Amino acid sequence: MTGKNISDLIEQYLKEILADNEQIEIRRSEIAGLFDVVPSQINYVINTRFTIQNGYIVESKRGGGGYIRIEKANLLDDCDVLDVLIEGIGNRLSLHDGEAIVKTLYEGGLIDRREANIILAVVDKNAYNADNDLTEVMRANVMISVLNHLRYEK
DSSP: OTTOOHHHHHHHHHHHHHHHSSEEEEOHHHHHHHHTOOHHHHHHHHHHHSOGGGTEEEEEEOSTTOEEEEEEOOTTTOHHHHHHHHHHHTTOOOHHHHHHHHHHHHHTTSSOHHHHHHHHHHHSGGGOOSOHHHHHHHHHHHHHHHHHHHHHHO
C-alpha cells in the first residue's frame, strides 16, 4: 500500500462497495471508525473524490439518522446530470476538473476514446496562449459547449 494516503484508501473502499451496488448509503461515523479517522475526513473524501464531475451523485442527510448516499451517475439515462455538470462548471474550469469530466463522459459511454482525446486536446493547458485565468474561462466555455451538444444529441 506504499504511496497511498488515507483518503486514497477510503476512496478505494467506497468504490469497491459501489462496484457491486448501484448506490450505497453510509454513515460518516461508521466509516470514520473503520479507518480510525475523524468524520470530517470522510466529508473531505466525499466532497473531493465523489463529485458530479467524477460521475457521482451524492445526497446527504445530517442528524441522528443521517446518511450519505452515493450513486454512480448513469449519463445515458439521465440528461439532468449533463445539466448539473454544466451548472457546476460556472465561469471557470480547471484542467483537473475538465479532465475529470471527460473521463466521466467516456466511462459513461457518452463519448468514445477518439472523442475523449479530441476534447482533452481542446481543454489542455497548452491549447491556449493566455494567462491561467483566461485559460480557465475559455476551457469552461468549450466544455459547456461540448456538454450542450451531447445533451441535445442524445
